Amino acid sequence: MPDHKSRLAVFCSGTGSNFKALHRAITEKQIDAEFVLCISNRSQCGASVYAQIHGIPVLHIRENQFPDHESFSAAMLSALKEHGIDYLILAGYLRKIPDLVVDAYRDRIVNIHPALLPKFGGEGMYGMRVHTAVLAAGDTESGATVHLVDEVYDRGRILMQQSVPVLPGDTPETLAARVLACEHELYPRALEKLLGERKAGYGR
Ligand code: GAR
Numbered sequence: 001m002p003d004h005k006s007r008l009a010v011f012c013s014g015t016g017s018n019f020k021a022l023h024r025a026i027t028e029k030q031i032d033a034e035f036v037l038c039i040s041n042r043s044q045c046g047a048s049v050y051a052q053i054h055g056i057p058v059l060h061i062r063e064n065q066f067p068d069h070e071s072f073s074a075a076m077l078s079a080l081k082e083h084g085i086d087y088l089i090l091a092g093y094l095r096k097i098p099d100l101v102v103d104a105y106r107d108r109i110v111n112i113h114p115a116l117l118p119k120f121g122g123e124g125m126y127g128m129r130v131h132t133a134v135l136a137a138g139d140t141e142s143g144a145t146v147h148l149v150d151e152v153y154d155r156g157r158i159l160m161q162q163s164v165p166v167l168p169g170d171t172p173e174t175l176a177a178r179v180l181a182c183e184h185e186l187y188p189r190a191l192e193k194l195l196g197e198r199k200a201g202y203g204r
Contacts, residue, residue: 006033006195009085010056011093012040016047017180018091018112018187023054025188033195037083039076041095057083063095073098080105089191090149094126099151109149109156110194112187114179116161117145121154131172131179140166142175144183146190160190 010019019038025031038051038058048058059079066072077100080088088097090111097109113121115130120142125133134142143163148156162185164178 006086006199007036007084008033008087008089009037009039009080009083010035010047010051011088011090011097012038012045012047013042013094014045014047014092016045016050016091018183019047019089020050021184022089022091022188022191023050025192030188031192031195032199033087033191035089037079037085039079039093041093047091069098070100073100077101077104087195088149091187092127096153097149102149102151106150107148110159110191111147111149111154111156112183113145113147113154114142114176114183115145116141116143116163117147117154117158121145123153125154128172128176131175134166135170135172135175142166142179144179144186146187159194160186162186 012019023035026033026035035056038048038056040048040058040060041062043060051058061076063069063072066075076098080101086108088105088109090109102109115121115134120130120133141163143161145158146160147158150156162182164182166175
């Protein structure tokens with residue numbers, strides 16, 4: 001594991017409120033790491049604008065810019081190597097990380113999911129769809145999960161979870177807001193723990 005400050009690449013597709021919460025935790029020295037690259041599939045999304053304002057290089061990269069999956073994977077991997085990235089932090093990134101990249105960064109890719117995995121995960125389960133499904137199932141609680149990423153959507157080892165109640169009269173929007181507030185607290189805590197354990201040499 002690195003003896004330097006961990007170098008993080010954040011992956012985003014949207015608002016980036018989790019990225020902002022993590023960035024704040026780093027600025028406040030809760031997490032001993034630095035964001036050195038922001039990768040986004042959507043130019044000018046909130047997350048990439050925030051990164052630019054804070055002097056973090058932004059790379060817009062989408063699979064359809066490349067002739068095939070292999071060259072897309074290789075370009076992403078080469079950008080990560082070039083920036084000396086130690087960990088990939090997914091924060092509302094709505095694309096699958098290529099297998100080649102997963103393999104190169106095994107156990108060093110972290111994601112946050114807006115439900116209590118393994119419930120309400122898998123392909124197509126993201127954003128508001130998750131909250132709609134939780135309400136349709138009649139569950140009385142939901143929450144957020146921070147987990148490692150492997151080749152299958154939302155299957156990697158769970159690092160930390162936090163639950164929130166589902167309240168009578170909830171809409172997908174009100175539930176999403178409650179879960180998101182929980183994510184902003186959970187993600188920094190989970191990343192602090194993971195990086196702390198890895199640095200101490202007993203995490204995996
Ligand atoms: C968050 O709720 C995150 O858990 C979810 O997208 C939102 C991004 O918000 N991610 C997924 O659904 C991934 N399966 P943000 O851009 O404001 O952090």
